[in-house]
Amino acid sequence: MFAVIDIETTGGSPRTGRIIEVAIVVHNGKRVIEEYSSLVNPETPIDSFVAALT
Numbered sequence: 705m706f707a708v709i710d711i712e713t714t715g716g717s718p719r720t721g722r723i724i725e726v727a728i729v730v731h732n733g734k735r736v737i738e739e740y741s742s743l744v745n746p747e748t749p750i751d752s753f754v755a756a757l758t
Contacts, residue, residue, distance in 0.1 A: 705732045714746050715754050722746030724754070 712725035727741040 705730065705737070707731070712754075712757075714748060714750055722748055724750060 708729045708731065710725075710727040711723055712727075713721040713723055715721055723744050724746050725741065725743050728739070729736055730738040
């Protein structure tokens with residue numbers, strides 16, 4: 705069993721970019737067991753280009 709984790713950010717530098725979404729998929733090697741996704745308030749405006757990708 706393994707998990708795939710995806711983190712989306714506001715972009716830019718790793719020092720200044722803020723997390724805006726976290727997604728996790730748990731897989732047993734044959735099929736997806738569980739999925740989780742959550743939006744995060746970065747407390748800063750999100751560029752329209754980044755918002756279109758997320």
